[in-house]
Amino acid sequence: xxxxxxxxxxxxxxxxxxxxxxxxxxxxxxxxxxxxxxxxxxxxxxxxxxxxxxxxxxxxxxxxxxxxxxxxxxxxxxxxxxxxxxxxxxxxxxxxxxxxxxxxxxxxxxxxxxxxxxxxxxxxxxxxxxxxxxxxxxxxxxxxxxxxxxxxxxxxxxxxxxxxxxxxxxxxxxxxxxxxxxxxxxxxxxxxxxxxxxxxxxxxxxxxxxxxxxxxxxxxxxxxxxxxxxxxxxxxxxxxxxxxxxxxxxxxxxxxxxxxxxxxxxxxxxxxxxxxxxxxxxxxxxxxxxxxxxxxxxxxxxxxxxxxxxxxxxxxxxxxxxxxxxxxxxxxxxxxxxxxxxxxxxxxxxxxxxxxxxxxxxxxx
Ligand code: FAD
Ligand code: UDP
Numbered sequence: 001x002x003x004x005x006x007x008x009x010x011x012x013x014x015x016x017x018x019x020x021x022x023x024x025x026x027x028x029x030x031x032x033x034x035x036x037x038x039x040x041x042x043x044x045x046x047x048x049x050x051x052x053x054x055x056x057x058x059x060x061x062x063x064x065x066x067x068x069x070x071x072x073x074x075x076x077x078x079x080x081x082x083x084x085x086x087x088x089x090x091x092x093x094x095x096x097x098x099x100x101x102x103x104x105x106x107x108x109x110x111x112x113x114x115x116x117x118x119x120x121x122x123x124x125x126x127x128x129x130x131x132x133x134x135x136x137x138x139x140x141x142x143x144x145x146x147x148x149x150x151x152x153x154x155x156x157x158x159x160x161x162x163x164x165x166x167x168x169x170x171x172x173x174x175x176x177x178x179x180x181x182x183x184x185x186x187x188x189x190x191x192x193x194x195x196x197x198x199x200x201x202x203x204x205x206x207x208x209x210x211x212x213x214x215x216x217x218x219x220x221x222x223x224x225x226x227x228x229x230x231x232x233x234x235x236x237x238x239x240x241x242x243x244x245x246x247x248x249x250x251x252x253x254x255x256x257x258x259x260x261x262x263x264x265x266x267x268x269x270x271x272x273x274x275x276x277x278x279x280x281x282x283x284x285x286x287x288x289x290x291x292x293x294x295x296x297x298x299x300x301x302x303x304x305x306x307x308x309x310x311x312x313x314x315x316x317x318x319x320x321x322x323x324x325x326x327x328x329x330x331x332x333x334x335x336x337x338x339x340x341x342x343x344x345x346x347x348x349x350x351x352x353x354x355x356x357x358x359x360x361x362x363x364x365x
Contacts, residue, residue, distance in 0.1 A: 002028040007212040008229030010038025012338030014200040015355035032211040042192030047289035049192040055279045059183040060349030066185045072199030075187030080180040086145045086269030096173040109174035133164035149271035154299050229338035232324035244317050245308035247300035255292045311343045
């Protein structure tokens, strides 16, 4: 009999497993994929650390979270400086003085502010959707070139139908600073995220290729408590309805070259280009490999059975998710967490923080 059965070996499950084990509990982890780590999984190929499910850069400003993850892997400093190609030209991201210079030839913050101020949408209320938020933040030129096409293909929705906070993830700066994140700490585990997850799960019973939902009664009978990190609609057989997710498809190309893109991440702003990003893995972690692996990230419509990559946080989906939460709350000794079960667009540090908070809350129950 285990004290905790953790469903899912992604970052949330792995952090819970570590903290509960360290607190003296007997923990078992089951994972339906053939590998640990969920979406942060990395795999070494030809001496290159490949981010199998898209570029992952750890960033945070919380000392406790940063110290915690550094106990399990040494993080190599990495600053994400993506560029975007749109209309055949290249622009610096996030929106900063380099971008404004490329767009308008301006060299001073005052000149850039003046142009954006002239172009910007002025509202006498809070922006109600992503388009309004983008237009009121950066104006029409940047919206048309760098946001509209990318967003439409990523979400397969008109930006007017998306929540404003999605675009607020991207900083707007009037300095020559093209760091994609505002956080104090930023890095990538030396050897990849799988090494971090392995460190977190060290000494813990982990079984891969085991789907909890198809072996539920047998598995839950052998544990006092269950922590479920999968999707809630799936848990209930979608009986109240299907939550909306975005899917992704990755295509990997191999090159006999040491530098194909010239950067770790290139975004594609044109709607006609079918992928949103290309990433060249060797730029994330140094390697002596003579080859290079470049991945294309294609947005995909998600259907039950596919990997759910992004929650689509519309009011309807949030309402449905709340109903599923109410139902699982009635299950004794069941807990939920992570990007899927919480149906939240969490970054990795938020997942780690949420898992720490959850385990702490158990101690006071
Ligand atoms: P998951 O990784 O989804 O783990 C859940 C696990 O549960 C999975 O392994 C799944 O197989 C398993 N599972 C589900 N159901 C069952 C079942 N029935 N039985 C057994 N196992 C089950 N964050 C950043 O901070 N920086 C980045 O640069 C960044 N880049 C990203 C890029 C992309 C393309 C994506 C999609 C996300 C990115 N993220 C990034 C977010 C990051 O991936 C997530 O925050 C993190 O992986 C979530 O961890 P999790 O454990 O909550 O979920
Ligand atoms: N976005 C955009 N153009 C870009 C990059 C991002 O319009 O070049 C928008 C898009 O709507 C995206 C959101 O900003 O979904 C958040 O971008 P982020 O890079 O944080 O997305 P993630 O890495 O989580 O996919």
